[in-house]
Amino acid sequence: MKKPVYLDYAATTPVDPAVAEEMMKCLTLDGVFGNPASRSHGYGWQAEAAVENARRQVAELIQADPREIVWTSGATESDNLAIKGVVELHDRPHVVTSIIEHKAVVDTCKWLEDKGVDVTWLRPDADGRLRPEVVEQALRDNTVLVSLMMVNNELGSITDTQAIGAMLRRRGVLFHVDAAQAAGKCLLNVSELNVDLLSLSGHKVYGPKGIGALYVRRAPDVRIAAQIHGGGHERGMRSGTLATHQIVGMGKAFELARAGLESEMERLEQLRSRFLEALEGLEGVHFNGSRDHRVPGLINLSFEGVEAESLMLGLRQVAVSSGSACASATVEPSYVLRGIGVSDELAHRALRFSFGRFTTEDEIVFACSQIRDVVERLRSVR
CATH class of the missing domain: 3.90.1150.10 (Aspartate Aminotransferase, domain 1)
Known part of the structure; x- marks a missing residue:
């Protein structure tokens, strides 16, 4: 049939064949299979170099500094890390989001509500977009984070992230954007978009499943608390042995997306x-x-x-x-x-x-x- x-x-x-080829090189004894955290021998050094090259490839697609890329298991984890990670560092925090966000954001914010966090749920216009003035009207003195997706995963509608981000930057409120459906589909420049935290997924961009990243803007006021603890990987923001083959795959996928x-x-x-x-x-x-x-x-x-x-x-x-x-x-x-x-x-x-x-x-x-x-x-x- x-x-x-x-x-x-x-x-x-589907994983792009060129991506699969790069990933295969990181799985066997003849390839770059080492633990990137093993800094006492060449196998680890090779793996670390491959990981850092992929970090650069991902950063280039969104025009960020490679040091601002934190590896995760996917956009769902990135959303959780961004939202919970900001909220945890504040007393009496208030969060603003919308009723049409991805489940990874909706369910995370509902969980926070159950824990006593105040969440405002915005309703978009009939075209699935939120106007900046609607977001601004929802802000309070204790608002610590606004979380909105850039491209809606069911509608394809694009939120005016740049205008909302500029307003939030003036107000001193952190801005998290789920860009899983935006990467590889439209131009992304984190500086122009005025975002502080941005979630990315490998498998939406012809890379493998089970790998993603969180952009964390390098600034004193942008801090998140780790949600997974262990060896202090990823500058203490996300512990766990890095999946070199998946990271390399995501890096190659983002490089291809940028080129075409x-x-x-x-x-x-x-x-x-x-x-x-x-x-x-x-x-x-x-x-x-x-x-x-x-x-x-x-x-x-x-x-x-x-x-x-x-x-x-x-x-x-x-x-x-x-x-x-x-x-x-x-x-x-x-x-x-x-x-x-x-x-x-x-x-x-x-x-x-x-x-x-x-x-x-x-x-x-x-x-x-x-x-x-x-x-x-x-x-x-x-």
Whole structure:
């Protein structure tokens, strides 16, 4: 049986062959397999050099200092480290976030609420974006952190991080941004974005799963408390033996993303246009998110009269999702779509389509023909 067309790149990306090749060099006796913390022999020195080279590669994509990159197991851990790490250092802290953040932020903030931390939950506009003035109005004298994602993982909408960050910098409030869906999809410059903490993931950028990073701005007022204790690795912020092969893979993936960013954005924009053109004329299709402020490779659509679960079952030759991979086990409609005012009915009828590096125009055309056929067939038997 032919493999289904993969249109779920927002959930995860396949490892680029060039990345896999670099990772293989760090697994066996003939390669760079040593412990980066073993500084008494050449095996450890080689591994440390590989780790630091990858740290530089990741830093270059977001235009940061390599010393500002802290390795983690993924963006979920980075989010936890950033939020809990800031809150732990303050008495009576107040945190601001939004109701459509990734579960890694939502659940972390809910956990903090259960511990007595005051959290303000902002509601975005109908396009999934938060206006800077809404964020500013939520600030208090004891606000220690604002945590907002740059690119929403279900909608693709881009938050005006730069404007919000500039306002928060003036107010002396730390700004954490989950950029897992932004890296490799749009330009990132941590200085211009005015962020203090920024979460990154390897597997969203054609690197391996199980590896991520947290950007921590080098400044006296940016401090986080470690959440994992042990050998004092990563300048005391995240203990644990570094996974050299995964780190090298993430570094190579970010290097490739940086080299091909502009051409990739242009190609994905063309695929997006082709996708929407191929669905023109299909009635009862609703677009969710921002049409203007968004990344090119992610589209969220609701189909009137067709349940998302039924549509996905019918699309046997197309791999898509009904929302975040972290929440797809629930039968409740997407909390993100609810959060931007989409009715429960249309939220139950929404699918997320996401394209990537290996998506072809032929696959787009085939997927759209399948979508049209299945939607029309399901509507005919209501």
